[in-house]
Amino acid sequence: MPYKPKIAMEIWDMAPEEWPAAALEPFKDVVSDPAAWAKKCVSEYGAELIVLQLKSTDPNGTDASPEDASATVKKVLSAIDVPLVVWGVANPAKDEAVFKKIAEDCQDVQLTLGPVEDKNHKGIGAACMGYGHAIISSSPIDVNLAKQVNILLENLGMPWIAWSSTPPPVVWVMVWSTLTRLWNVSEWPPWPRVTTSCRCP
Numbered sequence: 001m002p003y004k005p006k007i008a009m010e011i012w013d014m015a016p017e018e019w020p021a022a023a024l025e026p027f028k029d030v031v032s033d034p035a036a037w038a039k040k041c042v043s044e045y046g047a048e049l050i051v052l053q054l055k056s057t058d059p060n061g062t063d064a065s066p067e068d069a070s071a072t073v074k075k076v077l078s079a080i081d082v083p084l085v086v087w088g089v090a091n092p093a094k095d096e097a098v099f100k101k102i103a104e105d106c107q108d109v110q111l112t113l114g115p116v117e118d119k120n121h122k123g124i125g126a127a128c129m130g131y132g133h134a135i136i137s138s139s140p141i142d143v144n145l146a147k148q149v150n151i152l153l154e155n156l157g158m159p160w161i162a163w164s165s166t167p168p169p170v171v172w173v174m175v176w177s178t179l180t181r182l183w184n185v186s187e188w189p190p191w192p193r194v195t196t197s198c199r200c201p
Contacts, residue, residue, distance in 0.1 A: 008049035009041040013072045014056040034072055035079035042080050051085040052076055057098050058089040066101035073102050085112040092119035100127045107131035118149050125156045
């Protein structure tokens with residue numbers, strides 16, 4: 001298999017407050033430091049990708065600034081030697097502001113940023129094309145809506161190889177957070193957490 005799936009581990013940019021003890025136990029010494037958390041996932045558990053959840057940027061929560069989020073991303077990048085996926089809070093306006101800042105500040109390395117939706121595809125797509133990052137598009141579970149987001153990104157000029165899609169030439173395999181399944185079944189379906197790509201025949 002030339003494009004083998006990769007195993008990713010998810011970290012947060014803030015300490016989780018509602019995780020059960022069993023889920024928190026392996027990481028209780030590093031959850032207050034995203035860079036240390038990411039490093040532990042790679043060095044001790046063999047993670048091949050890291051997914052950084054920018055929970056602190058939620059406007060309905062702590063509402064961290066794009067500058068703060070970018071600084072966290074750079075710290076995590078400095079601590080690992082595997083690809084990094086940065087996941088927002090699915091607030092189109094806030095994600096756009098945050099991802100634009102991150103894309104510019106981290107232009108020396110390729111990140112994968114998401115979710116990108118129809119409401120913010122232009123701003124995030126342009127930033128990612130300009131600074132060399134990949135994106136993960138997102139839509140409700142409806143094939144027509146998903147197709148529309150892909151068409152918008154294609155019309156914008158985003159290269160196929162740089163964004164998530166279900167048709168060929170690239171299939172992105174969505175991997176759901178095991179922790180989400182463990183701590184609250186009522187949250188199904190959980191957000192797709194991270195991706196890995198495999199080429200279709």
